[in-house]
Amino acid sequence: MSTSDAQPLIQMQGVNKFFGSFQALKNINLEVRKGERIVVCGPSGSGKSTMIRCINRLEDHNDGHIIIDGKELTDQVKDINAVRREVGMVFQSFNLFPHMTIVKNLMLAQQLVRKIPKAEARETAMHYLKRVKIPEQAEKYPIALSGGQQQRVAIARALCMKPEIMLFDEPTSALDPEMINEVLEVMVDLAKEGMTMICVTHEMGFARSVADRIIFMDEGEIVEEAAPAQFFDNPKSERTKKFLSQILSH
Amino acid sequence: MDVLSGWWDDYFWGAVVVGQVFICSLGLMIIFGLFGAMAKLSNNRVAQKIAGAYTVIFRGTPEILVILLLYFGSAITLTAIAQIFSPEIKFVDVPPFWAGTIAISIIVGSYATETFRGAFLGVNPGSIEAARALGMSDLQTFIYVRIPEMWRLALPPFGNHMLSLIKDTALISIIGLNETMFVAKQAITVTGKPFTMYIVVGAIYLGFSTIITLAVMGIEKFGERTTVGAK
Numbered sequence: 224m225s226t227s228d229a230q231p232l233i234q235m236q237g238v239n240k241f242f243g244s245f246q247a248l249k250n251i252n253l254e255v256r257k258g259e260r261i262v263v264c265g266p267s268g269s270g271k272s273t274m275i276r277c278i279n280r281l282e283d284h285n286d287g288h289i290i291i292d293g294k295e296l297t298d299q300v301k302d303i304n305a306v307r308r309e310v311g312m313v314f315q316s317f318n319l320f321p322h323m324t325i326v327k328n329l330m331l332a333q334q335l336v337r338k339i340p341k342a343e344a345r346e347t348a349m350h351y352l353k354r355v356k357i358p359e360q361a362e363k364y365p366i367a368l369s370g371g372q373q374q375r376v377a378i379a380r381a382l383c384m385k386p387e388i389m390l391f392d393e394p395t396s397a398l399d400p401e402m403i404n405e406v407l408e409v410m411v412d413l414a415k416e417g418m419t420m421i422c423v424t425h426e427m428g429f430a431r432s433v434a435d436r437i438i439f440m441d442e443g444e445i446v447e448e449a450a451p452a453q454f455f456d457n458p459k460s461e462r463t464k465k466f467l468s469q470i471l472s473h
Numbered sequence: 474m475d476v477l478s479g480w481w482d483d484y485f486w487g488a489v490v491v492g493q494v495f496i497c498s499l500g501l502m503i504i505f506g507l508f509g510a511m512a513k514l515s516n517n518r519v520a521q522k523i524a525g526a527y528t529v530i531f532r533g534t535p536e537i538l539v540i541l542l543l544y545f546g547s548a549i550t551l552t553a554i555a556q557i558f559s560p561e562i563k564f565v566d567v568p569p570f571w572a573g574t575i576a577i578s579i580i581v582g583s584y585a586t587e588t589f590r591g592a593f594l595g596v597n598p599g600s601i602e603a604a605r606a607l608g609m610s611d612l613q614t615f616i617y618v619r620i621p622e623m624w625r626l627a628l629p630p631f632g633n634h635m636l637s638l639i640k641d642t643a644l645i646s647i648i649g650l651n652e653t654m655f656v657a658k659q660a661i662t663v664t665g666k667p668f669t670m671y672i673v674v675g676a677i678y679l680g681f682s683t684i685i686t687l688a689v690m691g692i693e694k695f696g697e698r699t700t701v702g703a704k
Contacts, residue, residue: 279606307608314606318599322621322699331617332607364699377603384607 230293232257232388232419233278238287240273240443247273248284249443257387260414261421262430262451265440266466271423274440275390278421279310292387308336311381315393317373319365319380325352326361329380337384344383351379355409371402378409389413391422425470431455439463476669480660487653488677494570494642494652495681498578502638505582510589524586531583537644539580544572544648573645581638588634592627593619625696632689639681643674653677 233255240248248270255261263271276282277289280296280303289296291306319328329348333339339347352358355375357368365373374394381389391410395403407429414420414433424430430437430451437454439447439462447454447463458464512524531539544567551565596619604614624631646654657670664670 281602281606304608304610307606310606312603312606314599314603316599318597318603320600320603320618320622321597322625332604332609335613335617336608366700380603380607 231255232259232292233421234288234290235274235277236288236290238274238277238284238289240270240277240282240284247443248277251287251445253438253445255388255419255421257419258417259419259435260433261436261438262434263421263423263438263440264425264427264430264466265446269440270443271440272392273443275312275392275421275423278388278390279307279312281312304336308384309387311384311386311389313374313377313381313389313391313394315396317365317370317377317397319373319376321365324362324364325357325368325376328365328376329383332380333383347383348379351382352376354382354412355379356405369402370398371405374398374402374406375409378406378413382413388419388421391420391424393423393425395424395426427455427471439466441466476664476666477673480656480670480673483656483660484653484673484677487651487656488681490570490650490652491639491642491677491681494574494577494645494650495639498574498581498638498642499635501575501578502582502585502634505578506585506589506634509582509586510593513586513590514593528583528586531580536577536580536641537647540573540576540644540648543576543579544569547572569645569648569650573642573648573650577638577641577645581634581641584637585631585634588627588630589623592623595626596622628689628693628696632686635685635689636682639685640678643678 231254233253235251235253238248238251239246251270251274253274263274265271273282277284277296278291280289283298284296292309294302294306296303296306319325320331323331326345326348329351330341330344333344333347334341349358349361352361355378357372357375360368360372360376365376368376378389378394394410395406398406403426407426410420410422410429411433422429422434432451434451436448437451438445439454439458439460441462447458447460449458454463455467458467509524509527512520513528515521548565548567551567552562555562555565600618600622601614604618609617642652643654646652646658649655653674657674660670661667
């Protein structure tokens, strides 16, 4: 892989994670440079979500080091919130705040965490709502929006924090098929603008066209790590071949 | 109705006392309930145990007993403390208003503890994760995400607790608070008309509980604006 001197934005070194006696992550080593787009795939239960949840410490790791933009994730609470500000996260189930209008959803953390004045926070919120093409929904409550719209709002909410890195945890898995594309389009736009992204997804078309690297995980390990062309056309590991044949067969 | 003339004033001021006890105990009850619920949901074993004992004791003993024990218990305790400093003091009088208000807040707060606990558990964990992922602190998440989602879930049973609270105010007459029950007892000794005098008390309480029920309905509607319609 490339040997740029620039410090990687995300470094995971020998990361292990246990849930009780179950080992969810086994010796994960991963480096992501600024502007890189990584797609993570693998069968369910393979540790993909756990891995990206460790990156903003929604899960804490048991051993190894995770260093985000030069800051190591430890138990120090202050650092965690500073790191989380840099790392936007989009969830499978959107997770909008149900008791707030769309625009308030986008303003809340700006005001509380980044201490941005209300008017400016609203302006930023509307800017990103326009970018995800639903400014007209600003004053509605999340329940009134379709799944695809809610997920676009969730992406806009994360972008309002001006993150360095965006994590996507199966952002289209909970959506009806006709809504998947509107979310993927937003993600493709982001990628074009140079956002550093890690996406857990099974949208292989997206992976092929957008990813710089594809990571295949199985049973808590990174089994294969390759550029899309090589990953799809000439996978090295048998497990990758089997997985690809299963998801691409239909 | 002639028999009632001359007592309206007393009933009115009795009702005012009921309202005052209700307002004060409502605030205290919410505080007891929130602390109880947070203690039960915390990882601290001691806090869990204390909150557990709290709900077992006060949900498991008669309300009138708690009022009496708290009234006389606090009087005895305060007297003993006062006598340390000035031995000539014979007895410290605890105001029945506050003894009674605190007693019923503690009792109904023990029920509210369970209501709030259940409602906190009902908050979508995804909302909490989203708040954490956005860099919000635990306190900010609590105030801006958990509480606003929690109270909507807690409101229907909480309405019942408010009705319990208003009805429990009638028990405080036993330690000499001059609310409506107390007025009725006085009126009965003078007039010898227990049915009439108690019916007035009943009407006053029905008035209060109707207001509470309507208020809860209104608040529920306000809370539901985020979950219905719009589409």
